[in-house]
Amino acid sequence: MTAKNIDKSTEEKIITAARKVFTEKGYAATRTRDIAEVAGINLALLNYYFRSKEKLFDLIMMENLHQFMAVVKEIVNDQNTSLDKKLESIAANYIDLLTEQPNLPLFILTEMRHHPQKLVMNMDVKKTLQGSALMKQLAIAAKEGKGVAQHPLHLIMNLMGMIIFPFIASPILLAIGDINDNEFKQLMLERKKLIPIWIKAILKTS
Amino acid sequence: MTAKNIDKSTEEKIITAARKVFTEKGYAATRTRDIAEVAGINLALLNYYFRSKEKLFDLIMMENLHQFMAVVKEIVNDQNTSLDKKLESIAANYIDLLTEQPNLPLFILTEMRHHPQKLVMNMDVKKTLQGSALMKQLAIAAKEGKGVAQHPLHLIMNLMGMIIFPFIASPILLAIGDINDNEFKQLMLERKKLIPIWIKAILKTS
């Protein structure tokens, strides 16, 4: 039981522990015993509160998906901000989020692939993006480029790839670049400013 | 037992099945029974040939790492090709590889995080890249830009992110873009040409 657990209800302790363990190790590699231990409670209590490993996992999965979507939801449909501002907000907010929770993307991408049944998210992200202010602004920007407009998905792939990939691949990147965790965080800070610039440079090539 | 298994030795059948199941589901979610079933043989035979789940996994892990590294190894240290050509080769070769084996990156990134002990690769990729012809050419290109040279890791992150991320996130991207598998492959084909162009545009902003 860590200091964080003081003053928390048992249910909250279990959820906090489950969030940590599931998000780090994924569903299959997680044992309910690990969660109970991290929560500082007995294994039986976990089932008393949540009935099963799967039900507890579903809760964490929803939480994580929601957290991941929240960043983009509030930005994408703002009619009053420019494309530039939107790119800056998305990059900055995601990098802040992932710096705090670096395991989030690998968790979501892995579990989404392994349990496509649980994919409430697809429709969610689809609804959020399709016909949004951002997509319209992207289409306009693409046309203002040199010539052939690229498929808007290319932009999404580039933007999200540049933001998310470093966190997914951080162990390799730390090794390649001979840098430590703090230097990595510093690079991510730089990327908050750089990614929007790079994306705009890319838009001009189309 | 699929058609592919005809004319294969038992050992090869098991390896082929293990490659498929491990790479799709990861170590923890894979049951040796699944592998045996896909191989069309009995569970006992698996242990007869490979002694344990872990030993069989280690083999597949090595295979996959090797396959993933092979692409970059032969390109990165070629003294006779320009930076442009190297970028083009890396993008084209990786996109070809990942179109055939879309689960490769998620497998490697996940298992690498969960079993850092098995990380023969870190030193491997490090050795391959550090001081390579590619890194020198990148450093030169960065200096020829507008002003402040960025950390070379930024370029690696951007290049690999743009190449790999779409394959990792393909389920979401298919949903967002309302496209099917073939349209996705078409987009990936386009990216073979586009990514080098985009990377060069990014280099000019630094």
Add this chain to the structure above:
DNA sequence: GTCTATATTCTGATAGAC
């Protein structure tokens, strides 16, 4: 609500016949 003890199911691995 919380614990200990136990039931139940699953899974990796082996024994032994052929």
Add this chain to the structure above:
DNA sequence: GTCTATCAGAATATAGAC
């Protein structure tokens, strides 16, 4: 080499005392 049957241990879940 290959199979069936089975074991041993692990992991989820529950029973029942407090």
